[in-house]
Amino acid sequence: MAEDPIIRLRGIVNAFGPQVVHDGLDLDVYRGEILGVVGGSGTGKSVLLRTIAGLRRPQAGTVEVLGTDVLRADEDALEELQHHWGVMFQDGALFSALTVRENVEVPLKSVRGLDPKLRRELADLKIALSGLPYLAGDKYPSELSGGMRKRAGLARALALDPDIVFLDEPTAGLDPIGAADFDNLIKDLRDTMGLTVFLVTHDLDTLHAICTRIAVLAEKKVLVTGTMAEMLEVDHPWVRSYFHGPRARAAIDAAEAIGN
Amino acid sequence: MAGTARLQIGVTAASGGVNVALSGPATLADATVLASRLDALPKDEPLEIDLDGVDRLDTAAAYALLRAEARAGGRLSFRGGSSETRALLARIRESLPKPDTETPARLSIPDRVELLGRRVSEAVAFLGELLGYFGIFLHRLVRSILHPSEFRLTALVHHCQEVGLKAVPIVALMSFLIGVVLAFQGSVQLRQFGAEVFVVDLIAISVLRELGILLTAIIVAGRTASAFTAAIGSMKMREEIDAMRTLAIDPAAALIVPRILALLITLPILGLIADLSGLIGGAIMSWLELGISPPMFQTRLLEGTDPKHVMVGLVKAPAFAILIGIIGCRAGMKVGGNAESLGRMTSSAVVAAIFAVIVADAAFSIFFAKVGI
Numbered sequence: 001m002a003e004d005p006i007i008r009l010r011g012i013v014n015a016f017g018p019q020v021v022h023d024g025l026d027l028d029v030y031r032g033e034i035l036g037v038v039g040g041s042g043t044g045k046s047v048l049l050r051t052i053a054g055l056r057r058p059q060a061g062t063v064e065v066l067g068t069d070v071l072r073a074d075e076d077a078l079e080e081l082q083h084h085w086g087v088m089f090q091d092g093a094l095f096s097a098l099t100v101r102e103n104v105e106v107p108l109k110s111v112r113g114l115d116p117k118l119r120r121e122l123a124d125l126k127i128a129l130s131g132l133p134y135l136a137g138d139k140y141p142s143e144l145s146g147g148m149r150k151r152a153g154l155a156r157a158l159a160l161d162p163d164i165v166f167l168d169e170p171t172a173g174l175d176p177i178g179a180a181d182f183d184n185l186i187k188d189l190r191d192t193m194g195l196t197v198f199l200v201t202h203d204l205d206t207l208h209a210i211c212t213r214i215a216v217l218a219e220k221k222v223l224v225t226g227t228m229a230e231m232l233e234v235d236h237p238w239v240r241s242y243f244h245g246p247r248a249r250a251a252i253d254a255a256e257a258i259g260n
Numbered sequence: 261m262a263g264t265a266r267l268q269i270g271v272t273a274a275s276g277g278v279n280v281a282l283s284g285p286a287t288l289a290d291a292t293v294l295a296s297r298l299d300a301l302p303k304d305e306p307l308e309i310d311l312d313g314v315d316r317l318d319t320a321a322a323y324a325l326l327r328a329e330a331r332a333g334g335r336l337s338f339r340g341g342s343s344e345t346r347a348l349l350a351r352i353r354e355s356l357p358k359p360d361t362e363t364p365a366r367l368s369i370p371d372r373v374e375l376l377g378r379r380v381s382e383a384v385a386f387l388g389e390l391l392g393y394f395g396i397f398l399h400r401l402v403r404s405i406l407h408p409s410e411f412r413l414t415a416l417v418h419h420c421q422e423v424g425l426k427a428v429p430i431v432a433l434m435s436f437l438i439g440v441v442l443a444f445q446g447s448v449q450l451r452q453f454g455a456e457v458f459v460v461d462l463i464a465i466s467v468l469r470e471l472g473i474l475l476t477a478i479i480v481a482g483r484t485a486s487a488f489t490a491a492i493g494s495m496k497m498r499e500e501i502d503a504m505r506t507l508a509i510d511p512a513a514a515l516i517v518p519r520i521l522a523l524l525i526t527l528p529i530l531g532l533i534a535d536l537s538g539l540i541g542g543a544i545m546s547w548l549e550l551g552i553s554p555p556m557f558q559t560r561l562l563e564g565t566d567p568k569h570v571m572v573g574l575v576k577a578p579a580f581a582i583l584i585g586i587i588g589c590r591a592g593m594k595v596g597g598n599a600e601s602l603g604r605m606t607s608s609a610v611v612a613a614i615f616a617v618i619v620a621d622a623a624f625s626i627f628f629a630k631v632g633i
Contacts, residue, residue, distance in 0.1 A: 097600050115296070122319075124359075126319070128358075140598070
């Protein structure tokens with residue numbers, strides 16, 4: 001991982017009134033990796049994601065994505081950049097007045113000269129790639145289950161073949177089988193589409209199964225980053241209890257069972 | 261960032277078939293061109309697509325290639341390409357969407373007739389449903405009379421304030437202006453016959469009998485039916501109604517009865533206020549326009565207008581109240597899981613409530629005319 005980071009955060013300060021969430025946070029994300037961001041409740045995992053995706057202005061610091069300074073870029077540069085990333089929100093955040101297919105077509109409409117028929121077929125392809133049945137394309141978000149909404153949200157995030165996808169709690173609220181399927185889907189798409197994945201999660205199974213690197217948020221900054229094996233060696237009370245708790249043990253056992 | 265380089269498509273026809281050489285980045289930006297060029301190729305010769313020059317392939321361009329492959333049906337082959345390119349092609353081929361629905365055919369005449377019939381039966385079912393809600397309301401009302409401890413007095417008072425007290429200014433102002441308009445228009449017409457003094461009868465009878473209560477009911481339908489639908493509908497959306505059921509709280513008794521009862525209590529009062537301010541408006545305009553002084557207006561009013569007109573007007577109020585309340589509450593209970601249905605039900609509740617009020621008013625008019633009141 002000697003190459004330049006695809007996302008580079010330096011000295012990020014995020015505060016809500018007197019409550020400081022991030023204080024001088026640094027983080028690098030490299031091309032092609034699946035970075036899992038973990039941390040206790042209220043450590044600002046989602047705030048970090050929103051900061052990188054340009055949805056929130058930090059009080060201080062620089063955010064550089066694909067070489068563009070997100071906070072100081074002009075509108076054209078920012079719009080160009082937005083075509084290179086996709087965001088999947090926790091509950092999909094699909095437009096409720098549109099069908100799933102129309103939702104996926106929304107980002108495709110910004111491509112100049114794209115034939116409407118081909119656009120529709122590409123939307124169908126993205127729906128199929130995210131593991132939804134063909135018929136789901138005609139449905140409205142309210143007619144889908146939570147897991148299907150997440151998949152539809154992923155399909156929309158992938159519509160423009162982005163370089164980076166941000167996933168906010170991709171497996172939260174899914175049953176274990178659905179969560180494992182979703183993990184495999186992310187890994188598979190990363191491998192075929194060359195994605196870089198930035199995911200915020202609480203799911204230890206996801207961390208074990210697919211994350212190539214883990215960043216732990218604590219004490220208002222990124223405390224440590226490293227592979228799962230390195231996390232198990234870290235001697236910090238929170239990290240220790242997170243990765244050595246009873247649930248963590250079960251996840252390690254499960255990962256080993258799959259490995260064998 | 262995306263470079264300025266575009267996909268180059270080179271087509272060469274050889275003896276053994278057509279060779280298509282692609283070079284450069286094959287991405288979404290060029291997918292339309294690629295797809296249409298591939299479609300335009302000869303339909304009966306072997307095709308070979310050379311991928312060696314492709315330095316970047318995304319899913320959109322891969323889809324365009326695979327669509328051509330599927331349409332060529334075995335005549336098309338791919339050659340070369342980096343391992344990533346071939347892997348992506350293989351992955352996309354695996355998950356090509358398999359359409360298992362057809363686009364709906366155009367509506368034929370029998371379909372249209374069927375649709376009309378369906379709409380009519382829906383309208384009838386809607387009336388039946390309103391009757392059902394009225395029944396539920398009466399049942400819960402009787403039950404709360406038998407078990408007064410279950411009755412939600414606080415909710416009733418709250419809704420009386422919301423639908424009654426807060427509507428007083430708008431209702432009074434509207435009715436005042438109606439009185440003014442009637443006096444003004446009436447005086448212009450009646451002056452031609454030297455019968456200016458009859459403007460008092462005109463105002464009194466039209467406001468007391470019809471306009472006071474009808475316009476009040478229309479304003480309340482607009483204000484309150486939409487508020488009922490929005491309040492109950494958003495509770496329905498957030499599963500609060502289901503939560504009530506699981507906690508053994510009857511949503512009809514908790515939500516519908518206090519609301520409709522509040523309307524039932526306050527609408528006659530609002531009607532009376534409308535009657536009064538309509539008369540005041542009329543009196544003021546008569547004074548200014550025709551020189552009929554307020555004491556004279558009063559004398560003429562008491563002499564010429566039977567009190568039964570007030571009763572004829574106000575007796576309609578409870579019927580309007582029940583119609584507005586039931587339509588508003590029913591629409592709220594029909595809201596589905598999304599915000600769009602909330603908006604749709606709210607506006608349809610307002611339209612249905614106003615329409616129902618006017619239809620009921622017409623029915624009352626015919627009834628009173630027949631019985632000679």
